[in-house]
Amino acid sequence: MIAKPERIFARDYEWQCLARFVERTGTRPKFGVVSGRRRQGKTFLLDSLADETGAFYFGATEATETESLHMFAAALAEHVGAPAPFDFPGWDHAIKQLFAISAERRDLVVIDEFPYLSKVTPALPSIIQREIDRAVATESPVSLLLRGSAMSVMGRLPAGAAGKPPGGKRMG
Template sequence: MQPKPPEIFARDDEWQYLAKFAERTGTRPKLGVVSGRRRQGKTFLLVSLAQQSGAFYFSATQATERDSLTLFSAALAEHLGTSAPFSFDSWDAAIKQLFAIFAERRELVVIDEFPYLSKVSPALPSIIQREIDRAVSTNAPVSLLLCGSVMSVMGRLLAGNAPLRGRAVLEMVLRPFDFRLAADYWGTTDRRLAAMTHAIVGGTPAYLPFVEGDVCEGLGDFDDWVRRTVLNPNKTLFREARYLLGEQVEARDTAMYQSVLAAVATGNCTRGAIASHVGRKVTDIGHYLNVLEDCHLLRREPDVFRPSRSVFRVCEPLIHDVSDTVLTCYSGVGFDGSLAREGDVRAVGLAQLYG
């Protein structure tokens, strides 16, 4: 099994499962699906795995089907070291050739940002299903990993009557670090400060480089740190909540999703309370709640006082912060670019810590 590179923080279990999946053993095809919201380190993990195992790695882009096929053909030719590039006129031809080549080479195939491809080529999952089934009947040992960040799309790949349902042997969701891992990652030894930091930025690995080394130096620096990072209109984290939502949901309904998240963040946690807050009937918000759950932006929990009911919680602290504090104190962060008031900053941390 390939050893985990030292530059990868934590993710020991994830690496173990991925490295085992990449091993060239057996005579049957293997399909794996890796998903998770952006900035959790999926691509970093998969690129490291590909480099160590000699896998073919292809990262899709937002492009037309023809352009995607051209990019795929060039990447495949480069990996194989062929002088002449491949020329595929359809994904049907491309996937057939891909399975034929790697059944012989017994190398792992990684396709990253798969939702970009399936969006413009809806038949692609069905094509992959057909080739996997053929590989099963011929004992062709092809190992294919599909990866993506659009949780609503990745979740449907293996659900219900989807073509790939029942074909995957690995289904991994990369989640943010928990409280203890996040404290180690941020280099915070003070438990109270670690809890307050986690309440603001959670455990998403990419947020540390986003602040460019500006780590909170102590409890006395906490308010200033939040103001100069999360609540600073000139910093990336200030708009991160908006970007997270925009990447996961249909553009035409963004306002409703924002309203649903804001309702939950401000304490309206039951279906009835959420519907009342957004001015809709309870039956009208079911779709929005389901999508936000699929995207891991909301989670459903049983109501401890009423077992027959459930309540909703915001999963991502940054979304909770923006909905609960920034929107209600927006004059504090100002359209003129001024920063939030100290009392507003402290309210964010306390609200997140003590609920």
């Protein structure tokens, strides 16, 4: 189990849930949703988890679709040590590449403030659902955590178009 960093006061239960999620026990994909009221420390916990595990962490902002895609491409390139940002023509290509990298490196993927992305790219939840379905079919070891405070958006994610993927977890 991943030890909780000293900088995190209390939050033992939440850290244990996140640490168990990160543990890789097979090749099946994992999908988790972290949601709750604003200003409760979710970002701090997930950022700390990413630091401790070497996960890919992307904190979305309220930006246009193009700006968000460029920021995502730059963050992913930095994570893998690419010399320049990736040049994705759209989110479809970006998510396919993200899942390929995650499966190859067995990295946890954390996307923070996911509702900002889905607001400017309404197809994004279905793109992710499709890639999760592919990961299930191929037993690809992808681990994805989506976080957001917009309960109306986050509450719909585990259901998706094809249902909750095997190994899916709900933490909130």
